[in-house]
Amino acid sequence: MEAALQIKGLCKVFGHVPIIKNVSFDVYPGEVFGFLGPNGAGKTTTIKMVMGFLAPDKGDIIINGTNIKENYEKAMSNLGGIVENPEMYKDLTGRTNLKMYARLHDGVTDERINEVISLVGMSQRIDEKIKKYSLGMKQRIGLAQAILHKPRVLILDEPTNGLDPAGIKELRDILCHLAHNDGVAVIISSHLLSEMELMCDRVGIISNGTMLGVKPIKDLLEHANGGTVSFRFLTNDIDLSLSILNGKFSKAVTNVTSGYLDLSIPFECVPLINKKLVEGGVSIYGITQNTASLEEAFMNIIQRGGFDA
């Protein structure tokens, strides 16, 4: 399958400081790609180069098969997105803003505009001026603008910023629908790792201007902990559990409290341990994968400076 977005050997220098050093990655249609990295790693700079704010010093950006150097307008017509906070013309209404943007694209009808407005849940307030909108509403209008022309590649920088939990869930549903049903390549950069974990199919990690690697999110979690993931077993019978696990799995226990045990084990071992505990007479109230684990994985990778070090 051909990549929807190809980034090849991207370099950018500000003054004399190299900010982006030979960054390359591909994003495929139908996937949600998480773009991760600590502050100042070069996430936004990379995204701004893709979106045309900054000119790359070296390297190529190919959107839906078209290099932006060769046919800028054709390449950009397949791209939609929001950089940092969505900013619009504050004295104009949401609808006017969308109409103005729609004019710059081919084939965006009034019906399409209305469809997108109801998709992002802004039908009620669309004829008010932008300056009356909350940050969350601006995010929704920003998303509406970004998907108005049905782009093949959608880039969102911190899209959950300012959204309430219900809004975040709606956004997640919209993005997953776009990726998995419409085959859009969605790229998200965020600091909220738990969100990323829920949404992304693959993640790419950038640190200090260098791309550390791209992995499916499941592999990343396992890889980071040497093929193990942290799972939480909810139970009251801590002592009994510990005695059952004593021996082969004693090393796997990472955390013990009165209500649960944290075990660092490979994915495949979860049913086995569960079976052992249940057979040993322990009441298991639930098993969850620890959400902090992506964070740990992320920190590990950043500290080690790569996947393989």
Added chain:
Amino acid sequence: MRKLFALYINELVKIFKRVSVLVMLIIMVVLVGLYTLLSSFSYSSVISDFLGGAYDDTQAELAALKEERATLEIRIKAAQASSSTDAAATLQELESDLIYTDNEIYILNLCIESGVQRYNEVSFRRDAIDKISQYLFDLISLRRQASNDAEAALQVEQYEKYVETLSDIVKNNDYKSYIEFSKESVNLNTDITDEEREIELEYYDLLYLNDPSGSGKISGLTNALLNIKNERISLLRGINTVDTAKYNMPLSMDDEEYIKNKLAVDLYNVEHGYLALYDRYSADYSKATAVNNAITFGTVFIAILVMILAGTAISKEIATGSIKSLIIAPVKRWKIMTAKVLALLTLTLLSMALLFILSLGLCTLLFGTSVQIPYVYASAGKAKELSYILYELSVLGISSVKVIVYSAFALLLSTITRNSALSVGLSIGTYFGVSNISTILTTTMSGEWTKFIPFEHFNMLGRIFTYSPVYINDYSGMFGIITNTPLMFSVVYLAVLTVTMMITSYDSFNHRDIK
């Protein structure tokens, strides 16, 4: 092209949905309306002050003079009675004073008798009274000489006759005789050549021909005919007496060509009665220039408006972040810039059209259509007319050159500095501070390079409409550099300047990163 057009429509939406734009246009409309209205009042009061509102208090002046005369007589008697050594000198002085007073009493009596204002009047009778006054003054010394000089005695006789004739002219309001009298004095003048005499005589013929009653727009006609006379004499003598900057210099080929054309224009204007612009103190002058003034007045507001929009065009979008939705759109940056430039030009054009309709409409309403005088120019000695509407449209177009160049400057600052306050402040400041800057530069500097100080080059009206009887809201010629600079130089220079500023703006916007 389609994308460019879409961007252009978006820019227009942004401009015309901005409240400040509408407010500024309304301010312009209101102030231009107010200005026109006020000028329609003030022209009538200026003129009435000049021609009838203020009356001379002739009776009071006469009474005061009679009192003075009585005092003088007493003092003369006292001096005659005295036998001191310097009494003779005092007596002579007092006797002269008595004659002056008598002369003035004679004139005031004449004024009262014929109903002429001694001071607050413009008419041939007032001119005749001035002449009487002059002859009476000359007679004082001539009479003294007459006792031992036959020639002087002859002249006394002649002057006395003149005073009598002129007094009759004033009493009878007899314009024809006045013209004849004037021609007679030209005939008697021995200081001029026959050809010059002919020109002088024709002046009076034309005066009588065009205004047989002598009561009409005497001043404008007189000025126009004086121009014609002056131009003819200048051509005859081959010496420039028309252009004050080259006064009394031999005529060059160009000067001669110009004066010939100017003569054709003046003759044409007299023939067609286009005289309002020849007398800047007349009511007709105020009326005829009202549209012009309103355009100049309103252009200031348009300039401020367009400079604000140009000065914020790029910088405000960057400051508020709204540039993002433009950059993300599939359009090249030069198209974004071009759309902005086109939208600004459209705004300038539309507001100029509004101003034109407004000022023409208001002035026609307040002053009537009769004052719409076409602009007359000439080439190869043949006069041609430019219709009034086309003339005012050209004035409008030339006025907008300054708006456009200054807006290009504001746009350049906005693109390069990305600071709205600086761009708007500096461009508007330069626009209004220009006269000060130019004065300092042109008075303290000299040399060819001063031609490249851009500010004075905007004064083009006076150099384009060279055959206009007056300078039109234009200060060309106030400072030395522009009068001698050809119009074409200014046009090319301003064009090069504007294109350079535009190229720099485009280059900066196309290639600089937006962080």
